[in-house]
Amino acid sequence: MISVDPLPQDTRALRDAFSCFPSGVVAVCALSGPTPVGMVASSFTSVSLEPPFVSLCVQKSSNTWPQLRGAGRLGISILAKSQDAACKQLASRNGERFVDIDWEVSDEGAVFLNDAAAWLDCALSREIEAGDHWIVLLELRGVVSRPEINPLVFHASRFRQLVA
Numbered sequence: 001m002i003s004v005d006p007l008p009q010d011t012r013a014l015r016d017a018f019s020c021f022p023s024g025v026v027a028v029c030a031l032s033g034p035t036p037v038g039m040v041a042s043s044f045t046s047v048s049l050e051p052p053f054v055s056l057c058v059q060k061s062s063n064t065w066p067q068l069r070g071a072g073r074l075g076i077s078i079l080a081k082s083q084d085a086a087c088k089q090l091a092s093r094n095g096e097r098f099v100d101i102d103w104e105v106s107d108e109g110a111v112f113l114n115d116a117a118a119w120l121d122c123a124l125s126r127e128i129e130a131g132d133h134w135i136v137l138l139e140l141r142g143v144v145s146r147p148e149i150n151p152l153v154f155h156a157s158r159f160r161q162l163v164a
């Protein structure tokens, strides 16, 4: 018989358990006036084909999400294995997130990172309150896929790579 410990008061055990699930990492970026704003998220997932939806979970404490949620279009870049440093920079709490990062903007204002494994052009559909996060549902308006580019993988709080 296996014994499953009840959750302790602090969230460490929960974080450790969640981190056993490997994921990719995306950058979600837009323009605020002429300036790019963005953050990274490992909680990205595909949701629906018809209509086309993807989702993210965003901490309610995020300082960046309030700027992104007001943008008409959001660019999701699925990060490549070469973008681990860019990922850390785009998650930094202080410092210029976009310094030395190559990015492009679509006609509608979605911001994409060059060299990513895929680009998803999205519009915010709705936000669902879920504890200390928002489940953010995004409707896709366009995609560019580059399956030949190896993705960045996040597992147990470390960046990893897929090995054939």
Ligand SMILES: Cc1cc2nc3c(=O)[nH]c(=O)nc-3n(C[C@H](O)[C@H](O)[C@H](O)COP(=O)(O)O)c2cc1C
Residues within 6 Å of the ligand: 025, 039, 040, 041, 042, 043, 044, 057, 058, 059, 061, 062, 063, 064, 065, 087, 088, 090, 091, 092, 093, 154
């Ligand atoms: C690999 C990685 C994955 C992350 N995934 C998420 C996520 O899924 N949701 C989220 O809200 N923040 C996530 N973050 C944290 C944000 O990118 C960002 O650092 C945090 O929101 C604080 O910055 P802000 O206040 O400007 O949003 C992740 C950070 C890293 C490095």
